[in-house]
Amino acid sequence: MEINIQLKALADKINQLKSKIETEESTKHAFVLPFIHVLGYDAFNPLEVVPEFTADLGLKKGEKVDYAIFQNGEPIIIVECKSWKENLTVHNSQLFRYFHVTKTRFALLTNGIEYQFFTDLDDKNKMDQKPFLEFDITNLKENIINEITKFHKTNFNVDNIVSNASALKYIKEIKKQITIELENPSNDFTKLFANKVYAGRLTEKVVDEFKDLVQKSLNQFISEKINDRLNAALTKETIKQQGEQVESIEEESKIITSEEELEGYRIIVAILRRKIPTSRVVYRDTQSYFGILLDDNNRKPLCRLHLNGSKKYISLFNENKTEAKISIASIDDIYQFEKELLDTVTLYETE
Structure with missing residues (x-):
């Protein structure tokens, strides 16, 4: 079964069951372990998925991370779970402490619905503060499914994922900044466009006036692009339907009832x-x-x-x-x- 179909089935299951799931332990069994299974790992094989994974942390003993996914005898992803009702935060997380004492390059923080994947882009062997991949499993886009597929057992390659993680991280942050600028353009963002179209001196008053113009221009531009795409799709569909009608008419014209x-x-x-x-x-x-x-x-x-x-x-x-x-x-x-x-x-x- 293709991974996108499995993810959709899991999302449907989550939407049906979450109102009945009360604890962190139930979240693990109902939501997180099925996700690990979607990635191709056998949750019942202790050589692949180790629950309550423990590593030596100097003087700090007995701390455990919920799961560690193994490949070739080494942990490749450590997983910390929360109840689906909890918000995710990496502060005081065992993931930080376990990351640098294991050979893993990836850590996953999840509540069974939201998933955050971390690596060590900023400092070697030290988990980043921000995830490079973040998604809600009940609302997946195609590009996110493609990224999830890279963690599948049959595709897993540390170097490929890490090399792509940097781009993902910055794309995510840039998209956030674009959203902020669209809602409330900053002075620098406004000047970027005003300098190209306004011949006079950009006083504070002029910049303030241009903020509204820039915001309207961007929103109109995006709306026009969306409409162009929709119209192109509708035109293509109309041409296809007309072609089918012509074929049908031609087919019928060949039939002569004697x-x-x-x-x-x-x-x-x-x-x-x-x-x-x-x-x-x-x-x-x-x-x-x-x-x-x-x-x-x-x-x-x-x-x-x-x-x-x-x-x-x-x-x-x-x-x-x-x-x-x-x-x-x-x-x-x-x-x-x-x-x-x-x-x-x-x-x-x-x-």
């Missing part, structure tokens, strides 16, 4: 009218055969006429709806199959 087929239909109606109203016997012409149905239902075929080739045939259906193709000399031979046609109607009426 007078002989209509005469065959009238013979079958005459046979069946003694048992059912004529309005229930409906024909559908196709390129390969002339089909006659009960109640215009594809699952209730009465027979099929093949009259456009050099040889003529009628197809009848047994109780298993298996088609039997029988040669006929002319449409008058249809009268020979009165019993079979009436039996087919009886079969559907019994169902």
